[in-house]
Structure formats: structure tokens, C-alpha cells
Amino acid sequence: MKTRIKELRKERKLSQEELALEVGTTRQTITSIEVGKYTASLVLAYKIAHYFGLTIEEVFDFSDANEF
Amino acid sequence: MEEFRTKVKRRIILASGLTLVAVALGIYAVFSLQNVPDDATMSAGFISGFQFGLIMSIGILSMVTVVKLRRALNDEIKLKVLYNKEHDERLKTIRSKAGQPLLSITSVLMIIAAIIAGYFNIVVFYTLVAAVLAQLAISAGVKLVCMTKM
Numbered sequence: 702m703k704t705r706i707k708e709l710r711k712e713r714k715l716s717q718e719e720l721a722l723e724v725g726t727t728r729q730t731i732t733s734i735e736v737g738k739y740t741a742s743l744v745l746a747y748k749i750a751h752y753f754g755l756t757i758e759e760v761f762d763f764s765d766a767n768e769f
Numbered sequence: 770m771e772e773f774r775t776k777v778k779r780r781i782i783l784a785s786g787l788t789l790v791a792v793a794l795g796i797y798a799v800f801s802l803q804n805v806p807d808d809a810t811m812s813a814g815f816i817s818g819f820q821f822g823l824i825m826s827i828g829i830l831s832m833v834t835v836v837k838l839r840r841a842l843n844d845e846i847k848l849k850v851l852y853n854k855e856h857d858e859r860l861k862t863i864r865s866k867a868g869q870p871l872l873s874i875t876s877v878l879m880i881i882a883a884i885i886a887g888y889f890n891i892v893v894f895y896t897l898v899a900a901v902l903a904q905l906a907i908s909a910g911v912k913l914v915c916m917t918k919m
């Protein structure tokens with residue numbers, strides 16, 4: 702799944718470690734989500750979006766989810 | 770976080786106790802090794818060595834755990850990192866895919882069984898130790914694969 706996490710992080714000059722600490726996860730998980738290897742749970746997606754002050758749809762690209 | 774702090778304190782007490790027990794058993798093992806009869810078989814020596822190695826490993830690991838947890842307890846960020854690492858959803862998924870929670874319990878039980886069996890039948894001892902090593906190696910392999918894929 703594509704996300705805007707990296708872009709949003711760069712805008713705010715935030716490291717993966719700092720974001721992970723804020724949203725209650727590990728740096729490795731943030732890396733995996735950014736490169737699309739791992740799909741975050743609803744709770745983690747909400748925490749990340751909430752941290753950036755955006756909605757889940759604004760951070761995560763759900764266009765792939767519509768493909769059957 | 771306060772609840773986790775209490776949990777960490779409890780773990781420190783447990784690990785400290787384990788270290789003390791391991792040290793006591795280690796000292797006892799060192800002195801009992803001096804009383805090995807001249808006609809002792811190689812298998813008997815191997816089992817004693819295995820037990821001593823196991824005790825020392827438990828002692829060293831417990832000591833490292835105490836130091837690590839104490840450091841985390843004195844540093845709010847380190848404590849939060851530890852909390853995040855333990856509650857990380859991706860790591861939980863990887864661990865469960867590698868069958869780690871159950872495998873750790875069965876491995877410990879099998880090692881205990883191997884040590885007890887070693888006093889009666891050396892073949893059973895070797896078989897159980899080989900089985901534990903094999904299942905731990907497979908689990909570690911699955912975990913590594915999952916970590917690179919997820």
C-alpha cells in the first residue's frame with residue numbers, strides 16, 4: 702500500500718525513530734510501512750494520521766484496495 | 770506507562786533472582802566437577818558440561834536483562850522504546866508466524882526433559898537436544914524470512 706508518510710515526515714523534518722516513538726511503534730515498522738512491505742492496522746493508521754493532523758485517507762492510498 | 774514500569778520492576782526482581790540462583794548453581798557445579806571419578810564416561814562429562822553451560826548462559830542472560838531493564842527504567846525514552854518494541858503489531862505478527870510464544874515454552878520443557886533423561890539414557894538426551902536446536906533454528910529462519918518480507 703502506498704503512503705505519504707515519508708513525504709509528511711520530510712516536511713516536518715521528522716526521523717522515522719521520532720515518528721515511531723510518537724505513534725507507539727518501532728522504527729523498523731515505520732520503514733516497512735513506508736516502502737509498502739507492511740500494511741498498518743486500522744489503529745496504527747489512525748495514530749499516524751492523527752499525529753500529522755490528517756485523515757487516514759489523506760495519508761494512506763486505498764486505491765489498490767478497490768481492486769478485486 | 771506506569772503499569773509497564775511496574776511490570777519492568779517485577780522483571781528486574783525475577784531476573785536478579787535468576788542470576789543469583791545461576792551463580793549459586795554455577796559455584797556448586799565448579800566444586801562438584803572436581804569430584805568427578807576417574808572412570809567417568811565421556812557422556813557423563815558431556816551432560817555435566819551441558820548443564821554448566823546452560824546455567825552459565827541463564828546467569829549471563831539474566832544479568833544482561835537486569836542491566837538493560839535498569840537502564841530503561843531510569844530513562845523515559847528508553848522505557849517508551851522498550852514498550853513500543855514489546856507492543857509493536859508488526860513484531861507481534863512476525864513472532865506469531867514463527868510460532869515463537871509456544872516454541873519457547875516447548876523448547877524450555879524439552880531442555881528440562883533432556884537433562885532429566887540424560888541421567889538414564891544418553892541417546893534420549895542427544896535426541897531431545899537436537900530436536901530443540903532444530904526447532905529453534907527453523908523458528909529463527911522463519912522469523913528472518915518474515916522480517917525481510919514484512
